[in-house]
Amino acid sequence: MLLLKDIVPAAQNNIDTRFILLDKGRTTLEGQNKTCLALVADETAAVHYQFWGDECDVFEPGDIIHLTNGIFSYHRSNLVLRAGKRGREEKVGEFTMAFVETPNLSEIHWIPDPNNSKKYVQEYVISPHSRIFPPIA
């Protein structure tokens, strides 16, 4: 089980993690599919999440979600965590999870590791928090 602070962009769907849904954006259509962007977090970090299809309606802020076989990668210029084709989300609880909104791994500029071009490393922080879902004052 990965902590959010340890996820790294990759073209692999091997991310097993647990987080709480902080906020959901509007559901829009991408072609024929519903999609919506969200902010999720655990005790170590936050990240943008993309829900797909009926997932958009089913999860609400405050839900604690267990993601298996997820993928963290660029989707239309957004760096997002998502279930993808092979992944699965399951609601395992509500409310009882503490979280931080910084760092936000989607608001980081990543570059390929000079020593291993298949891996990514953090180069600099674009924004300490989500610019799409800023923290509530």
Place this chain on the structure above:
Amino acid sequence: MVSSFTQGASHEAENPIELSLRQAFESIEPKLRPPFSLNIPNPDEYLELNQAILYGILCEPHFAKTHIKHLHAIVSDGYAFFVNLLVKIVHQLYPKLVVSVKNQLIWVTKEMVHVLGVGFDGLLASLLRQIIEGDFSDGNLWLCFELANFFLDKWNYILEEEPLVLSSALYVYLRLLADHCRSPNNEKLGTLKQLEIDLCVKIVREEFHLCLKIGRDVVWLLQNLFHVPEFRAIWKDLVMNPSQFKTPEFTDISQLYCIRTSSRYFLLRITPEMESYLRFLLTHVKLGQQKRHQMWFTRKFLSEPSRETVIVDLVRFMCCAHHPPNEIIQSDIVPRWAIIGWLLKSCRKSYVEANVKLALFYDWLFFNESVDNIMNIEPAMLLMVHSIPKYVDMTHTLVEFLLLLVDNFDVERKDIIIKGVLSALRALVHKGVVPSIDVLTSCATLSPVLKEGLGRLLNVK
């Protein structure tokens, strides 16, 4: 998989208890049909049978009577394990159960009381907790009705075996009546209200010692019903005719003031979910970072205007039934006074707001350092002090309320109230909650009228 138990959807993990019941049922289903085996089950088989039978009772109403006969035949622990499973289901799953399962749950609870199953009092208490304050939906009123009816029906039984359950019922129904008697939904509530009144009056008049078991909180519960004829009569007797209650040791209402209400009563009016969320907030969330959790709490429990009445119970709970340890108090975790301040500010109705302030100050009125707990009175003081100067309106409204309370709560026994409040203030300074009362009496931003009032109070001989 879609549950036959709950309204859970396919994206939700199956609850572990439901899972184990279902697996037990599926595993030994043939053994659940008559003729039943006469073999004595070994311990593991016994547990599995209990789980399977319970699943059968809840999900196969048409076979319920057969299942229960089977249970009666094999029981060897006074139904302790079975009742314990029921309590767990109520605690973890009640709000999500489908209607037919809820019906079966009430039916099997009655069966368990009938056979005096071990722990039936805890089962009844756990069901009482599931009645939601300020919720006038059919499902909630149905549960309210079923339990009140049951208490009256099985009165002798329960009184003889576990009379404390009736004191729990009294606390709950006095509290519910305050909202039911105020509600405009009078048509819907007619029969229910009368049933609740009958139950409460019966307990108070015939078994007054159960009021003594509740202690001081029964006083404000009864005060809220003063406009109801049956309770006005009770008040008259409480104040002028204590012997009417046939309890020799009870001679004056002030005796109730001295009895601190046990924290188990405050749990009765908040659901296990509310309890778990609040305790989490006060244990794991840092001050300054509680906004999102507060929003979710509001959305889940305070979404309708009528539901805000539960804030009174939330405050009693936080003051009296959740005492954070020193490590938490000294850390950056959000303190009780901050949550109470937020809840107080969210009250829209003035009578709810007044009741919340009473809930906050209630234990001040009768404070006795040798029997009362400083943790019950600490949140009110800290809320007043920490609101200075940025939110001094809050301090204002609280000091004003406290002074009004001292003058009006019990005019005949004002000396007792003054003694209580002065003890509370002394203890708060003595235990270091505040360095001195000067923090209020010398506060530049507090109105001179209030400071004068405080000064007069402090100088009472």
